Amino acid sequence: MNAIESLKHFIPELVLLGGAFAALTLDFFVKQKKLVGEFCLLVLVLALCLAKIPAKPMSLFFGMFELDTFTYFFRCIALTATGITLLLAMGYTPLRNRYEGEFYGMFLFMAFALITVAAANNLLMIFLGVEFVSLLSYLLVGFLKNDPKSKEAAIKYLLFGSVCSAIMLYGMSLLFGATGSLELKVIGDALFTASLKPLAATAVLFFFVGLGFKISMAPFHMWAPDVYEGAPTPVTAFLTVAPKALGFAVLTRVLDLAFWHFQGVWSPVLVILSILTMTIGNITAVSQTNIKRFLAYSSIAQAGYILMGLAVFSVLGRDAVLIYLLAYLFSNLGAFAVVTFVGEQTGSDSLDAYTGLASRSPAAAALLMVFLLSLAGIPPLAGFLGKYYVFAAAIKAHFITLAIVGTINSVIAAYYYFRIIRIMYLAPATAPALGAPSRTLTLALWAMLAGVLALGMFPSFFITRILG
Amino acid sequence: MELLQLGAKFGIYAVMAAILVFALGVVTFRNLFHCALCLAAALIGTAGIYIALQAEFLAGVQILLYVGGVITLVVFAIMLTEHLAGKTVRQNNAQSLPAIVGLAGFVTALIALILKTPWPVTEAALKAKTSAMGLGEALMGTYVFPFEVISIVLLAALIGTVVIAKKDAPEERP
Numbered sequence: 001m002n003a004i005e006s007l008k009h010f011i012p013e014l015v016l017l018g019g020a021f022a023a024l025t026l027d028f029f030v031k032q033k034k035l036v037g038e039f040c041l042l043v044l045v046l047a048l049c050l051a052k053i054p055a056k057p058m059s060l061f062f063g064m065f066e067l068d069t070f071t072y073f074f075r076c077i078a079l080t081a082t083g084i085t086l087l088l089a090m091g092y093t094p095l096r097n098r099y100e101g102e103f104y105g106m107f108l109f110m111a112f113a114l115i116t117v118a119a120a121n122n123l124l125m126i127f128l129g130v131e132f133v134s135l136l137s138y139l140l141v142g143f144l145k146n147d148p149k150s151k152e153a154a155i156k157y158l159l160f161g162s163v164c165s166a167i168m169l170y171g172m173s174l175l176f177g178a179t180g181s182l183e184l185k186v187i188g189d190a191l192f193t194a195s196l197k198p199l200a201a202t203a204v205l206f207f208f209v210g211l212g213f214k215i216s217m218a219p220f221h222m223w224a225p226d227v228y229e230g231a232p233t234p235v236t237a238f239l240t241v242a243p244k245a246l247g248f249a250v251l252t253r254v255l256d257l258a259f260w261h262f263q264g265v266w267s268p269v270l271v272i273l274s275i276l277t278m279t280i281g282n283i284t285a286v287s288q289t290n291i292k293r294f295l296a297y298s299s300i301a302q303a304g305y306i307l308m309g310l311a312v313f314s315v316l317g318r319d320a321v322l323i324y325l326l327a328y329l330f331s332n333l334g335a336f337a338v339v340t341f342v343g344e345q346t347g348s349d350s351l352d353a354y355t356g357l358a359s360r361s362p363a364a365a366a367l368l369m370v371f372l373l374s375l376a377g378i379p380p381l382a383g384f385l386g387k388y389y390v391f392a393a394a395i396k397a398h399f400i401t402l403a404i405v406g407t408i409n410s411v412i413a414a415y416y417y418f419r420i421i422r423i424m425y426l427a428p429a430t431a432p433a434l435g436a437p438s439r440t441l442t443l444a445l446w447a448m449l450a451g452v453l454a455l456g457m458f459p460s461f462f463i464t465r466i467l468g
Numbered sequence: 469m470e471l472l473q474l475g476a477k478f479g480i481y482a483v484m485a486a487i488l489v490f491a492l493g494v495v496t497f498r499n500l501f502h503c504a505l506c507l508a509a510a511l512i513g514t515a516g517i518y519i520a521l522q523a524e525f526l527a528g529v530q531i532l533l534y535v536g537g538v539i540t541l542v543v544f545a546i547m548l549t550e551h552l553a554g555k556t557v558r559q560n561n562a563q564s565l566p567a568i569v570g571l572a573g574f575v576t577a578l579i580a581l582i583l584k585t586p587w588p589v590t591e592a593a594l595k596a597k598t599s600a601m602g603l604g605e606a607l608m609g610t611y612v613f614p615f616e617v618i619s620i621v622l623l624a625a626l627i628g629t630v631v632i633a634k635k636d637a638p639e640e641r642p
Contacts, residue, residue: 003612017620024627061613099631109624116617124614132621139628146636174581180590199585202578 006060009067012047012075013112019043020108027101036101037090040108044083047111051075063183066121069468073322074118074249077329081242082111084333084444088234088340091438094144095232103143110136110242117246121257122182123172126250127165130214133243134161141231141239153230160223161213168210171203175258184257192261204259204266207251208273214247217307218277221300225284228296233343236292237336240299245325248306252318255310263313270311275405278304282412286419291339292349294420295332298375301413302328308390308399308406317393319467324386326462327455331374331383334448338368341441345434354420356429364434365424367445374452376417377410382455480520487513498556500546508539523598 007014023040030036057068086107089095095103113136117129138161142154176182178199179190191200209220216224228236259266281301288294306328309320339349341364346353358365374381377388387410394403437445455462490513493506511534518527597603607615 062610064611064613097636099634102627102631106624106628109620112620113624124611125617128614128617128621132617132624135621135625136628139625139632142632145632174585177587178585180588180593194586194588196585198581202581 001058001060001062003061006065009054009058009060010065012051013115015043015047015050016108016112016115019047020105020112023105023108024102027105030101033100033104034090037086037104040104041083041086043108044079044086044111048076048079048083051079060119063122064125065116065119067119070249070253071115071119073466074246075115077245077325078111078114078118078242081238081245081329081333082107082114084337084447085234085238085242087440087444087447088237088333088337089232090440091344092232092234092340093344094147098144098146103140106136106140107238110140110238114242114246118249120250121184121253123176123184123187124182126254127169127172130168130210130247130250131165133246134165134214137161137239137243140235141227143235144232147230149230150232151230153227157223157227160220164210164213164220167206171206171210174199174206175203184254188258188260191258197262197265200259200262201265204255204262205269207254208266208269211247211251211254212273215244215251215303215306216277216300217273217303218280218300221277221280221303224300225293225296228299229290229292229349233292233336233340233349236296237333237340240295240336241329241332244299244303245329248310248321248325251310252321255313256318267311267313270307271399271402274304274307274311274402276304277301277307278406278409282409282416286412286416289351290349291342291351291354291420294351294416295335295339298413298416299332301409302332302375304409305387305390305406308394308402311402312393312397312399314393314397316389316396320386320389320393322466323389323463326466327374327382327386327452330448330451330455331371331381334371334445334452335368335375337441337444337448338364338371341437341445342434344437344441346431351420351423353431354423355427355431357424357434359429359433360431361434364437367449368424369421370449370452372417372420374456376414378414380453380456382452385455385459476520480517483513483516483520487517495559498558500555500557501543504539504542504546507542508535511535511539525598525600525603 019040020043023036023043026039027033027036051072053069053072054067057066059065060067086104089103089107110133113129113132116125117133120126120129138154138158141157142150144150175187178194178196179187181187181190190196208217211217212220213223228240231239255263255266278301281297281299281304285294285297285301288297306321306324309317309324311317312320342353342357342361343349345361354368357368370381374383377383377386391403391406394400394406487510490506490510494503494510497503497506511530515527515530515535518524518530597606
């Protein structure tokens, strides 16, 4: 489809871009920067409403933007995650004297970047989109430049990310040289017909480096705890969810279209990496004393569970990835909403700030408990559905070792999630009671709670919607 | 003619060897300024390879952007930052040796892979338009979407960098 014809299917993205420019202009004129945030939120909602499920897959802009149900799903995830992050950011005080308006504007660019990643089905767009998301992430992590931790996190993220991207780019150049095409589908066919097994194996490993960095897969997870701890809390919430989800989207597309013929090569690698990721994440999470670091390791472990679905790579496995990502989105953003609230009220992200939270702020404690239980995979919450699907996929494809390791890890995870709950409910309160959360934060909290409960209690509604 | 081809072949290998040497210089010299100059030389050498591969436009862009733009900026940054130009910095640490051993293994594996792969020479690749005109048409045609996305990437990065580099907003500073 040529560029002009494509535009009418591209309206949500145009709205996002127009909104970003309008928000940056609006920032000149209004003193009350929260208005810019509200405007950005409005743009996101509008884009979400305008996005329609495509009846049949379309290749927009000469095949540079693949619009199908897969893209649509990740478009919704990207817009929701961005919207909730904006809600969290609007109540976040450290931003007050650090160019709040530009901060909100950047998030609209970020939403656009995430959607181009979801729709990328050739090497050029994959690299461009992933780099776009990475660049914006580095900037957002270092946004509070007067905070030394934030600065350090941004530099670490930048250095680590550049190396991983460079390695992925080298893999792409090998693929392009051997097949003469940028299109994933053409590459897949060329690899199938020509005998290029060593090259394909190398290229897929290089992809694992570049995208493994985005999804914080072990052994490329080193950056995650420092970056998640140092970044402004709303940005951390965003980074643990959206870029990770989109990393999985690209990985699914790449494995599906380009490397389907070599499943025997990469599937065992992914199984090992999945086991490594969840084990490292879970074991390190147990001893953390900072809630942001704790959730960082927990999110590494969660990436390990999601990788199970990819490693299996049956139809069920791929569906499991989508459902898990949705459940993870609600649970993790919800948990971070509570962390933002407590951090705002007590000025601390240490676990001590949560001692006796149940008596100091019963609602916050109850909500955090629900989100943590969902992350642990306790029914009838969203996380249970995700875990159920992932384990079902592993068992059905006879990946029994993977399923057993996953179960052991879930038990370890349950231990440390319950540890937080114990601190909140059984330890006596030592600090004064907390005030009421801001309106935007309340909205974010209830929206995520609704998501967690709805996905857990009415799974069939979501499953039929997602899987068609 | 034969002699000319042989000479060209040797020339390319000589340029490649020079690039490697200069690249090594970038990561081993202790003076930051020397590193920057080595980087410039390595980038000019890369432009030479582009010319040998008949991508003249790309070679021009390489010199213009990297040598003319990026390196100039780097040199300016070094000279404008106080006490940086004369300072020497160690570029290696205790982990250098294991890293070199690991990298040597990695590079050997890659060389084996590159030698083993049958790199196809296709009709389409030979006919690819690498002139300024061909590239311009491609950028306005098939590749118009990535082209526009790149402009948005640059704009967003620019805004973000300015915000990060600026001091706190004056009227809101405590």
